[in-house]
Amino acid sequence: MSYSYGTLRPMTTDTPARLLQLLSLLQTPREWPGGELADRLGVSRRTVRRDIDRLRELGYPVQATKGADGGYRLVAGKAMPPLVLDDEEAVAIAVGLRAGAGHAVEGVDEASVRALAKLEQVLPSRLRHRVSTLQAATTPLTSGDGATVAPETLTVMASAVAGQERLRFAYRSGDGTESRRLTEPYRLVSTGRRWYLVAYDLDRADWRTFRVDRVSDPLATGARFSPRELPTGSAAEYLRQSMYRRQETYEFDVTFAAPVEFVVARLPAWLGPPEPVDEHSCRLRATAGDSVEWLALRLALVDCEFTVHEPPELLGYVRELGERLTRAGKAPDRLTD
Amino acid sequence: MSYSYGTLRPMTTDTPARLLQLLSLLQTPREWPGGELADRLGVSRRTVRRDIDRLRELGYPVQATKGADGGYRLVAGKAMPPLVLDDEEAVAIAVGLRAGAGHAVEGVDEASVRALAKLEQVLPSRLRHRVSTLQAATTPLTSGDGATVAPETLTVMASAVAGQERLRFAYRSGDGTESRRLTEPYRLVSTGRRWYLVAYDLDRADWRTFRVDRVSDPLATGARFSPRELPTGSAAEYLRQSMYRRQETYEFDVTFAAPVEFVVARLPAWLGPPEPVDEHSCRLRATAGDSVEWLALRLALVDCEFTVHEPPELLGYVRELGERLTRAGKAPDRLTD
DNA sequence: CCCTATAGGTCAGATCATGTCCTATTCCTA
DNA sequence: TAGGAATAGGACATGATCTGACCTATAGGG
Numbered sequence: 001m002s003y004s005y006g007t008l009r010p011m012t013t014d015t016p017a018r019l020l021q022l023l024s025l026l027q028t029p030r031e032w033p034g035g036e037l038a039d040r041l042g043v044s045r046r047t048v049r050r051d052i053d054r055l056r057e058l059g060y061p062v063q064a065t066k067g068a069d070g071g072y073r074l075v076a077g078k079a080m081p082p083l084v085l086d087d088e089e090a091v092a093i094a095v096g097l098r099a100g101a102g103h104a105v106e107g108v109d110e111a112s113v114r115a116l117a118k119l120e121q122v123l124p125s126r127l128r129h130r131v132s133t134l135q136a137a138t139t140p141l142t143s144g145d146g147a148t149v150a151p152e153t154l155t156v157m158a159s160a161v162a163g164q165e166r167l168r169f170a171y172r173s174g175d176g177t178e179s180r181r182l183t184e185p186y187r188l189v190s191t192g193r194r195w196y197l198v199a200y201d202l203d204r205a206d207w208r209t210f211r212v213d214r215v216s217d218p219l220a221t222g223a224r225f226s227p228r229e230l231p232t233g234s235a236a237e238y239l240r241q242s243m244y245r246r247q248e249t250y251e252f253d254v255t256f257a258a259p260v261e262f263v264v265a266r267l268p269a270w271l272g273p274p275e276p277v278d279e280h281s282c283r284l285r286a287t288a289g290d291s292v293e294w295l296a297l298r299l300a301l302v303d304c305e306f307t308v309h310e311p312p313e314l315l316g317y318v319r320e321l322g323e324r325l326t327r328a329g330k331a332p333d334r335l336t337d
Numbered sequence: 338m339s340y341s342y343g344t345l346r347p348m349t350t351d352t353p354a355r356l357l358q359l360l361s362l363l364q365t366p367r368e369w370p371g372g373e374l375a376d377r378l379g380v381s382r383r384t385v386r387r388d389i390d391r392l393r394e395l396g397y398p399v400q401a402t403k404g405a406d407g408g409y410r411l412v413a414g415k416a417m418p419p420l421v422l423d424d425e426e427a428v429a430i431a432v433g434l435r436a437g438a439g440h441a442v443e444g445v446d447e448a449s450v451r452a453l454a455k456l457e458q459v460l461p462s463r464l465r466h467r468v469s470t471l472q473a474a475t476t477p478l479t480s481g482d483g484a485t486v487a488p489e490t491l492t493v494m495a496s497a498v499a500g501q502e503r504l505r506f507a508y509r510s511g512d513g514t515e516s517r518r519l520t521e522p523y524r525l526v527s528t529g530r531r532w533y534l535v536a537y538d539l540d541r542a543d544w545r546t547f548r549v550d551r552v553s554d555p556l557a558t559g560a561r562f563s564p565r566e567l568p569t570g571s572a573a574e575y576l577r578q579s580m581y582r583r584q585e586t587y588e589f590d591v592t593f594a595a596p597v598e599f600v601v602a603r604l605p606a607w608l609g610p611p612e613p614v615d616e617h618s619c620r621l622r623a624t625a626g627d628s629v630e631w632l633a634l635r636l637a638l639v640d641c642e643f644t645v646h647e648p649p650e651l652l653g654y655v656r657e658l659g660e661r662l663t664r665a666g667k668a669p670d671r672l673t674d
Numbered sequence: 675c676c677c678t679a680t681a682g683g684t685c686a687g688a689t690c691a692t693g694t695c696c697t698a699t700t701c702c703t704a
Numbered sequence: 705t706a707g708g709a710a711t712a713g714g715a716c717a718t719g720a721t722c723t724g725a726c727c728t729a730t731a732g733g734g
Contacts, residue, residue, distance in 0.1 A: 078463075123417070126415075319667075
């Protein structure tokens with residue numbers, strides 16, 4: 001286990017540097033006796049106590065166990081202290097966040113992309129390799145409708161939104177036409193499993209929404225702008241209206257042969273809760289913007305009997321999947337072994 | 338957007354505090370002109386330059402854009418700088434890591450748990466609420482075989498391993514008998530989707546492996562120990578042997594009607610690659626420790642025709658799932674609407 | 675009861691950090 | 705092509721700060 005900023009420079013007479021180093025040491029989940037800290041930091045025991053005091057004044061709650069076998073330890077406080085991660089931990093977080101970027105939880109997703117952007121901004125390049133390699137090894141849950149979002153695209157966009165920099169990218173619209181866009185990015189929004197960028201399109205001189213999976217080669221130009229006011233309240237609201245106008249959603253209607261609680265625990269929360277029909281079944285009517293393939297798998301994952309009422313496409317795909325599995329489950333013609 | 342340590346204490350004459358604050362400001366993915374930094378930090382422009390110099394000496398690569406519209410910005414260096422996260426980002430990372438704890442990527446998983454433990458050690462309590470609430474809203478991919486691992490259990494264990502503290506917990510063994518264990522935890526290992534603790538059992542005076550999903554009420558006692566030497570090389574190796582002895586795995590054998598590349602991209606990498614049969618099909622023989630239900634879903638997600646050869650249980654479950662989906666896809670008897 | 679931890683006070687001397695000057699350099703824009 | 709605005713950095717005097725070496729008080733474990 002290597003704590004980069006803890007062990008790299010053992011001889012530093014610089015106070016602020018020592019404080020950072022101390023913070024990094026204390027973040028290891030264990031007890032640190034004052035003597036050991038003094039050794040590691042190359043200062044006297046008294047100074048360590050003073051440093052700990054300073055950390056406390058700064059708001060980091062350092063807990064001390066008195067008596068023999070005592071020591072210091074960083075505990076939960078009222079604000080987040082700076083996280084000191086070693087290489088592997090940083091990679092793990094990056095991979096985790098990138099994997100989650102596809103099918104995120106409502107309310108966390110854009111914060112998660114922001115965190116990812118922050119992390120990747122400072123991620124050493126040798127770790128970048130490992131992240132992309134490992135990410136390639138991850139199998140996303142997506143049912144292969146091809147509309148996967150590159151995490152790089154998301155982070156570039158998030159940086160541009162945060163930094164108020166103009167964003168240029170290539171866009172492939174719904175009917176397949178390609179175009180290049182120069183925009184003032186306003187906000188990233190995710191609905192269910194899909195990401196959208198709400199931005200002011202400078203060429204068209206109007207607000208637009210872009211599906212992130214149709215964006216390629218995003219580039220923050222570096223030019224700053226002062227944000228315009230979005231005509232319709234929030235970005236999420238604007239997106240909702242825009243999607244509604246374009247009919248990019250469909251309604252579905254399914255009955256499950258299981259109690260509401262059972263179903264609710266096995267479906268993404270953003271679909272909303274089903275309404276109970278009776279004690280042993282419930283019915284879900286909702287709107288989805290995702291492909292029917294994905295929805296069908298989601299339904300299969302619920303792991304109970306169900307019936308599809310709407311839409312016909314979903315019905316068709318469920319039937320097809322059922323037949324495929326039935327074929328797969330037939331006693332196999334023995335292959336050559 | 339609130340940067341806790343950036344805005345909480347505007348008047349501080351303390352240099353180390355100011356450096357941390359500066360680090361936090363620079364972590365926003367944007368350009369910061371020196372004047373603005375000077376204002377925010379309440380010091381002169383010259384001092385800001387000096388601080389930036391100090392950060393650079395500490396190893397944080399601060400990039401400066403010269404000329405009009407220039408500014409400072411933190412870029413990737415050779416080591417990870419401490420991450421300064423705001424509340425939402427911290428929550429997002431925690432939720433992401435907890436969600437990923439179930440079905441992690443090989444090679445990242447235990448680092449991911451370590452990172453989670455580090456983060457939760459210092460996560461303010463008000464954020465803890467949000468994390469658990471949001472996590473409840475997440476639907477794990479697990480096919481409901483009940484063997485889900487509580488992230489809290491994992492983090493407590495990871496802390497105990499890192500801090501070399503004795504660990505006490507209740508264990509429900511395979512045949513259902515309950516027992517209390519006092520152990521010296523050695524390493525956490527994950528295989529595929531399941532977590533194991535390799536530890537020295539003090540009562541039995543021997544090494545044991547424990548399935549984490551069968552552990553409850555884990556408690557780090559606080560008592561330290563000096564790690565013993567594991568008789569068999571690495572923890573992963575020990576676990577493999579232990580599982581082999583107990584026959585906790587099964588072999589499966591499936592043929593896909595799709596090229597190797599197609600299948601490989603849609604299956605977890607730790608299953609290993611299938612071997613090509615011909616240009617349009619390939620066959621996968623591997624060992625799984627997971628439930629057949631989970632494996633069946635994984636196969637369905639591959640989204641191509643396939644045939645199950647072994648084992649019979651898998652064959653049965655695939656057939657059952659297929660029939661259920663076929664029933665679900667039948668033209669529904671119209672319910673009362 | 676003793677040992678070993680943290681906790682904190684005081685003091686002198688060395689060190690460090692700050693703001694205000696100054697000039698050099700680079701880049702964008704007009 | 706000239707000008708403006710930004711970073712970069714040297715010099716210096718003043719004042720604050722930091723450190724180590726003393727010291728005592730207090731709490732827990734064996």
